[in-house]
Amino acid sequence: MTDFKTRPSARARKQRNFTKMEDHVMQSETAFYSKAEHYWKEVPPTVDGMLGGYGSISNTDINGSKKFLQKFLGEGKGKTGTGFALDCGAGIGRITKRLLLPLFRTVDLVDVTQDFLDQARMYLGEEGKRVENYFCCGLQDFNPQPECYDVIWIQWVIGHLTDDHLVEFLRRCRSGLRPNGLIVVKDNVAYEGVIPDVVDSSVCRDLNLLRSIVSRAGLNIIYEEQQQNFPEEIYQVHTLALR
Numbered sequence: 001m002t003d004f005k006t007r008p009s010a011r012a013r014k015q016r017n018f019t020k021m022e023d024h025v026m027q028s029e030t031a032f033y034s035k036a037e038h039y040w041k042e043v044p045p046t047v048d049g050m051l052g053g054y055g056s057i058s059n060t061d062i063n064g065s066k067k068f069l070q071k072f073l074g075e076g077k078g079k080t081g082t083g084f085a086l087d088c089g090a091g092i093g094r095i096t097k098r099l100l101l102p103l104f105r106t107v108d109l110v111d112v113t114q115d116f117l118d119q120a121r122m123y124l125g126e127e128g129k130r131v132e133n134y135f136c137c138g139l140q141d142f143n144p145q146p147e148c149y150d151v152i153w154i155q156w157v158i159g160h161l162t163d164d165h166l167v168e169f170l171r172r173c174r175s176g177l178r179p180n181g182l183i184v185v186k187d188n189v190a191y192e193g194v195i196p197d198v199v200d201s202s203v204c205r206d207l208n209l210l211r212s213i214v215s216r217a218g219l220n221i222i223y224e225e226q227q228q229n230f231p232e233e234i235y236q237v238h239t240l241a242l243r
């Protein structure tokens with residue numbers, strides 16, 4: 001298996017950068033999605049598998065996410081409720097187990113890889129009884145129920161969607177929010193342009209492109225933060241709160 005999205009060297013960046021993903025990915029949209037599905041089918045259903053061998057950063061990641069999310073949750077005007085969360089590209093439920101189930105009454109998971117969702121049922125243990133649905137579906141096809149979720153968490157998966165599909169998916173997520181609900185996108189960002197990963201069939205976009213996708217989806221960035229204390233060699237990771 002490849003490592004967890006280590007940053008390409010400056011020279012490689014020059015050779016491989018594109019200004020939008022359609023330039024190189026879209027010879028075949030179907031192949032872009034099916035290659036990713038095949039890739040994930042071969043990955044072990046473990047925390048290390050979810051993080052491409054960087055399982056050791058999981059604690060730092062979850063602690064950073066908890067601090068981020070807690071700014072918005074609670075009682076009172078404008079606060080986001082703690083009833084129902086959706087974990088998108090959930091894998092085995094690493095985030096559901098440590099972040100979402102401790103903060104929300106009920107959680108749904110959606111992922112394209114059935115084996116990961118099967119593993120999640122065991123991995124989540126007793127607390128997993130508060131998971132209502134395990135949806136096996138690509139996010140490009142997934143339609144959250146309208147006005148259903150307080151928080152929709154989307155981490156380390158947006159690079160698997162084309163720009164247009166990501167815009168459409170974020171739009172559907174917006175409709176899936178309860179009043180004062182929040183969409184959180186946490187993902188790798190490139191310094192400039194779009195960097196393809198031919199191994200897992202994904203792309204890494206720069207912040208400008210991500211921001212323009214968010215705006216095309218009719219969403220506003222209400223808060224944005226860079227995850228601290230990750231290893232030097234991996235991409236920068238940013239967390240965006242949207243509504």
Ligand SMILES: C[S@@+](CC[C@H](N)C(=O)[O-])C[C@H]1O[C@@H](n2cnc3c(N)ncnc32)[C@H](O)[C@@H]1O
Pocket residue numbers: 036037040050051088089090091092094095110111112113116137138139140155156157160161
């Ligand atoms: C890097 S893992 C991250 C898992 C989880 N978000 C985490 O941080 O632990 C990427 C996940 O995205 C899923 N995935 C890949 N393409 C997808 C798609 N088009 N729709 C939904 N899930 C997808 C994979 O099956 C895998 O579980």
